Amino acid sequence: MSVHPSPALALPVEERLAHLAYHDPLTGLPNRAQLADRLELALERAAETGAVVLLSIDLDDFKLVNDGLGHAAGDELLRQLALRLDAVRRSADLLARQGGDEFILLVELPRRDDAAGTAAAIGQRIAEALEPPFVIADAELRIGASIGAALYPGDAADAESLHRHADSAMYRAKQSGGGYAAYRPGTTDPLARLSLAAALRRGLSENALSLHYRPVFRLPSLEMMGLEALVRWDDPVGGRIPPAELIEVAEKTGVIHALGDWVIQEVCRHVQIWEAEGLHPNIGVNISPRQLQRPSFAGDFAGTVVASGLDPRRVILELTESAWMLEASRTLPVLEQLTGAGFAVALDDFGAGYSSLSRLRSLPVAVIKIDRSFLVDLPDDPQAAAIVEAILALATACGCDVVCDGVETDAQLSFLCERGCRLAQGHGLGRPQPVADITELMRARLISTRRA
16 A cells, blocks of 8 residues: 555545545554454454464654654654555555554464564564654654564454554563564553562562672773662562563552662662772662652752762763653753752763754763664774764763763774773673672772782
């Protein structure tokens, strides 16, 4: 099916009305009414041996486009997106606009044996179709998408459940930073989410959670300069809960406030132990925008740090770029209060949103962390190399430190050192480690330094 902004205009009045009843006027795609009819038929056809894949596709940071460039630009982006998605689908597939910036792709398969693999392959093709920049209002925008997939009959027995589970998978993909995610029973179910939230509260009260620390190194000496605190939870029933899922549950159920309080208390407790041994790392703490919406957050956070004796200047508050931009009106006053108390602020996943360059100067940022996606193709990809070099130059001009996140190879490390990058982290340098292991590593490095 071709995509046109207003395909019904050339039809007689009666046919035009019928067309509008089943098509989206902006993109010309089938609308949710036509999708509902087709989905019911697809499930009937697949009842014996077939399968149905439903993919929910939602643009990342679409609100930023509407707010920054206006609704006309947002509409143009949706039309361009519809064209790209339409080019990905097979002729028998149905692509529909669900509403807003959400699209649905309905795929029917004759057999069930590799439905999951087919869904993942389609998700990959969609992601690849969105890689080239969109040109909107004379600006090039790199806009990704969060894609969630659910399967019939494996994930759902009816149309409503299949649709809900595809949406749940999409939201899980969004919480993990975008890309593709398959439906997984658990936190996507509201009752299961509440159950997991109750278990999380219980785990907090019983001190069943732990912190791992990921080191940050100075380049080129590879001296350990700091640590990033990361939450880990091994639930007695559910096993190890993935960090993205843990944060998603905490944010959606309000447990994020108690979890955030516990994190900074544990960080301060560990720092007191380290300082008694002469170990003085800087500490990065990830902050959720939900925490910043609590009126007392700045005072509570600063009070905990000061009471422990930890110098606020050694604490870096890390907030993702997209979260900051979406909540700027609420978060900025709180962050200015915290920076006024001596804390540093880091802009995490830098480069994932298009508006950073225009707003960076107005934000109280001391550190920017380059999104790991830019490092994957270093040093062979000239475009990736040029982007990293530009961000390093921008940071220098703005007086910010830069942490290159996601260093995996010696070639990447050599490239960053040659370009004057001063700080880096990643699995190629040091993985997150429990408190005991990271303490031993810091002790060994301290002893080595003293001997030198």
